[in-house]
Amino acid sequence: MKKHFFIICGCLFFAVLYAITSMADPFVTDVTNRLAEPSQQNLLGTDHLGRDIFSRLLLAGGITVGLSTAIVLVTATIGVLLGTMSGFVYRRLEPIVTKVTDATIIFPDTVLAIVLAGVLGPSIQSLVLAISLIKWTSYTRLVHTLVLQESTKGHVLAARVNGLTKPKIALRHVLPAVCPHVLVVMSLDLGKVILLISAFSFIGLGVQLPFPEWGGMISEGRHYLVTNPMLVFWPALCIVLTIIGSTRLSAKLTRHFQI
Amino acid sequence: MLLIDHLSIKQGERLLLQDVSLAIERNEWVCLVGASGSGKSLLVKSILQMLPATLQSTGSIFWNDQEIEAASNTCSIYGCEIGYIPQQYTTSFAPFLTMDAHIRDLFASHDQAYDEDRIRAIMAEVHLSEELLYRYPGELSGGQLQRFCLLLASILQPKLIIADEITNALDVLTARQVTEWLKAMIGQTSSMLWVSHDLAEAMTYADHILVMKDGRIVDAGDREHLLTSTDPYTQSLLQAAPVLKRKDRLEHVITR
Numbered sequence: 001m002k003k004h005f006f007i008i009c010g011c012l013f014f015a016v017l018y019a020i021t022s023m024a025d026p027f028v029t030d031v032t033n034r035l036a037e038p039s040q041q042n043l044l045g046t047d048h049l050g051r052d053i054f055s056r057l058l059l060a061g062g063i064t065v066g067l068s069t070a071i072v073l074v075t076a077t078i079g080v081l082l083g084t085m086s087g088f089v090y091r092r093l094e095p096i097v098t099k100v101t102d103a104t105i106i107f108p109d110t111v112l113a114i115v116l117a118g119v120l121g122p123s124i125q126s127l128v129l130a131i132s133l134i135k136w137t138s139y140t141r142l143v144h145t146l147v148l149q150e151s152t153k154g155h156v157l158a159a160r161v162n163g164l165t166k167p168k169i170a171l172r173h174v175l176p177a178v179c180p181h182v183l184v185v186m187s188l189d190l191g192k193v194i195l196l197i198s199a200f201s202f203i204g205l206g207v208q209l210p211f212p213e214w215g216g217m218i219s220e221g222r223h224y225l226v227t228n229p230m231l232v233f234w235p236a237l238c239i240v241l242t243i244i245g246s247t248r249l250s251a252k253l254t255r256h257f258q259i
Numbered sequence: 260m261l262l263i264d265h266l267s268i269k270q271g272e273r274l275l276l277q278d279v280s281l282a283i284e285r286n287e288w289v290c291l292v293g294a295s296g297s298g299k300s301l302l303v304k305s306i307l308q309m310l311p312a313t314l315q316s317t318g319s320i321f322w323n324d325q326e327i328e329a330a331s332n333t334c335s336i337y338g339c340e341i342g343y344i345p346q347q348y349t350t351s352f353a354p355f356l357t358m359d360a361h362i363r364d365l366f367a368s369h370d371q372a373y374d375e376d377r378i379r380a381i382m383a384e385v386h387l388s389e390e391l392l393y394r395y396p397g398e399l400s401g402g403q404l405q406r407f408c409l410l411l412a413s414i415l416q417p418k419l420i421i422a423d424e425i426t427n428a429l430d431v432l433t434a435r436q437v438t439e440w441l442k443a444m445i446g447q448t449s450s451m452l453w454v455s456h457d458l459a460e461a462m463t464y465a466d467h468i469l470v471m472k473d474g475r476i477v478d479a480g481d482r483e484h485l486l487t488s489t490d491p492y493t494q495s496l497l498q499a500a501p502v503l504k505r506k507d508r509l510e511h512v513i514t515r
Contacts, residue, residue: 154350161307161345162411163338164368172364176355 024052026059027210035228047217047231048224057234060212065242067124067207068193071131072186078132079139080175080182086140087147088174089166097140104137113196117205127206131196135189142185146178153177180257184250191246198239214239260285260450261306261341261419266318268301268310268474275314276301276474283419283450288442290453290461292496293471299454300346301474303423306452307343339369342412342449344422348405352396358407359392365411374414381410385440402433409437413444421452426460438464458485459500470496 024042030050038045044053086097104112113130120126150156151174159169198215200206207213214235221231261283268276276298283289291299304310306320308327320327322336337343345351352361366373382389385406396404405425412420422441426434441451442464455461461468462482470478470485470493478490485493 154347155353157309158345158351161337161343162365164364173353
């Protein structure tokens with residue numbers, strides 16, 4: 001099974017490498033070759049401006065997955081830090097952190113993110129900032145609750161009685177128990193954030209032209225839904241597959257950590 | 260060395276510990292006896308500054324004439340000067356750290372160099388093989404975990420060891436072994452606060468016995484005092500331990 005996995009990964013790696021080195025420039029427009037059928041030069045055909053769909057899908061994948069990974073990593077790090085500080089290391093922070101997270105959580109997060117992105121103006125930076133501003137609260141709440149649970153465990157109390165300092169106990173005894181839960185939620189969130197980024201780009205608040213983004217590509221392709229449905233199909237398939245991937249990753253992590 | 264001065268603990272209006280005072284001197288073995296719910300473990304928690312935030316305490320606890328407070332500098336007392344052997348030894352180790360990592364953390368927290376010779380010596384005394392150091396808690400038996408608890412509590416040679424009902428879950432032979440080993444060690448350097456509900460055990464090993472009931476110390480003294488005590492609760496405890504009904508039988512227990 002492991003051997004097959006490596007063979008498949010190897011084939012995929014070489015296929016992607018071949019595609020990247022030989023594929024067309026994702027930004028170059030060619031109106032004489034618009035809405036072309038798949039060919040050797042354009043593996044998935046071209047869009048309404050004659051740009052290569054395959055190369056744009058790959059670049060959009062890099063942008064979407066890269067941005068969502070960065071957002072999830074940053075928000076989870078903030079959540080872990082604040083949750084651990086307020087729940088264990090520095091309990092005086094608890095009322096402030098709890099009140100702020102409570103105040104943020106009562107708003108519907110997607111609506112809040114759209115409002116924030118709208119206020120900040122359409123750009124990648126606004127998108128990252130808007131999603132990060134709504135996401136950190138859920139991680140902080142999660143970590144805070146888990147830390148409170150962990151801090152009553154026998155080994156944490158024993159560590160305190162053995163004279164370990166609170167930061168050291170947090171690092172050695174609390175966080176190793178909390179992190180598996182956070183990783184599972186992060187893997188699930190990856191899919192959610194990808195969907196959110198695509199939704200933002202679809203309504204024009206996310207990644208701006210000429211950079212490709214799966215949601216933006218769907219938005220561009222929807223005008224040709226009847227005549228050329230593949231313009232919508234490919235980016236939609238990419239979104240679906242990536243979200244399924246993140247869900248499966250989360251399930252695997254859950255099994256691995258036996259949560 | 261350890262002095263508790265008029266300590267009371269309340270939960271709302273309910274008094275859980277009532278005006279408890281006691282002193283433990285150097286190389287003294289003090290035993291705290293009482294039924295479940297009498298407040299023994301609560302007293303231990305207050306000494307260890309581990310009371311839940313929902314409880315309010317009044318009174319003072321002094322360690323070497325300095326009041327212990329829930330401040331960060333008290334970290335240096337615990338583990339180093341006061342060792343603790345918990346009742347729940349199976350949950351006292353992080354499942355993702357090896358036993359060696361636990362010991363290294365303890366040394367590092369008190370800025371002491373990892374003393375391999377001392378660890379080996381204590382491991383040999385409590386019949387633990389060296390390879391167990393590199394195992395995780397889940398790979399050890401209950402008895403082995405308990406002996407690691409003894410090792411952790413004593414490795415930094417504390418001046419006081421607090422043992423909270425540690426022989427409860429042990430068979431009589433192992434319980435005796437553990438107690439004898441602790442007695443030998445305490446005799447050398449440390450004092451002991453031994454928490455138990457077994458008066459016979461207390462009579463056998465302790466220099467001074469405190470009897471607790473409903474959050475109060477109702478009787479205190481040495482073996483002779485307790486045997487002739489007129490306190491009804493102490494009397495009932497003596498009655499419940501048949502081997503202690505007669506003084507000559509007690510002497511048999513002590514010299515056994």
